[in-house]
Amino acid sequence: MTEASEPLQTSEENPFEVSSTRLRWWGALRVVGTLAFVGAVLVGAVTFVQPDRDEAFGWVTVVIGNWVPSPLTAEVVLLVAGTGAFLTAMLFVPCPPERPWRELRIFIAVVLAGAVPLSLFVVADGSNYSVLPEQSEGGCRIVVREYSFFLLGEGSVGIVQPGSVTVDWLRGYLGDDGYAPFSRDTYTLDWHGKTAALSVFGSPNGDAAWFAEQPSITCIR
Template sequence: MLRERRWQVAVSGLVLAAGAYALAGWMFGLMIVAGTWVVPAWVPSAALLVVAFVVALVRRVRLSWPSRVVAVLTSAVALLSWVGDLSATYTVLPASPDGCRVVVRESSFLFAGDGEVFLTSPFGIGPGMGTYQTDDGYRPVTVGDYEFRWESGVGRLSFTGNSTDPILRSTIRTLEC
């Protein structure tokens, strides 16, 4: 009985961790970068859920109703995030002398495009630092219409597009390492 309870607590903990990471990724736009590899926020949540479900199946663990609700909601968030990521491209810009990296996630749908800019610490984890919207599904970073440089620990990102593909709105803040 005690052993069953331990497995139930372990699986519930995995589900809760997956839910917490999905929520943090959704609210704060977290990004994980390892070298030039980008791990979108939904991947760790989905991985934790898969581990929880495999352990629950192998050990025949029955989850309590709150854990089931968290599992279903986390699964929905991970699935929706994955669907939203299908058309996205990620670009890792050159690292600062201190090891910080800027990552740009761009996506487009029909006649609209958007981008999110993330600043990761030398440890590879970082929040979103702003967004921009474009016309006609334009992806300025993906096509190379941008300039990026580090000046005294501050990243400067500017777009060099043309009048046929304008940047409609930008909320990119200071990229200070």
């Protein structure tokens, strides 16, 4: 049955006839938009209470090529998807007829209106991840996490073994005045076979130093 031949629905407040096909699309798009916004809130919640501060997504950090997906990336994608779904629904049915559960929908909208900006703030204040360009002959790569907040600067260094897409975190550093040595290119990395010699140092704008323990950075091949 085509859209033109399907029964039409109207409401007293909306004199325009709306096909049932458009109503189904309207409902589906609103569900997609709501789930996307709920997902964005969950990303912010996981970022806030994540059990391991080093990991990008609470329990794991994934590397795709030279790109490390971050909670901020996921947050932006979900917010764009949710906004796009709701805008598309408005274009399909600008003035839909009255639907059931109106009070519940209003309550969910109010909760999301407050939770989504808070979630975005939490995620935007998170760490930055990057893959250093130097890699070993066997294909090992070094991933760094940097975090700066006013006078606080700290971060971690991990390794991605050949054939793996997850990071094994090995050591951390502290930076004065929020200093981020890898973003400012104040580091040296040299591979000696399977072992990496990595050093961080400061500049007139700040300083960085390793924690007391410095486990070796060793590749499996």
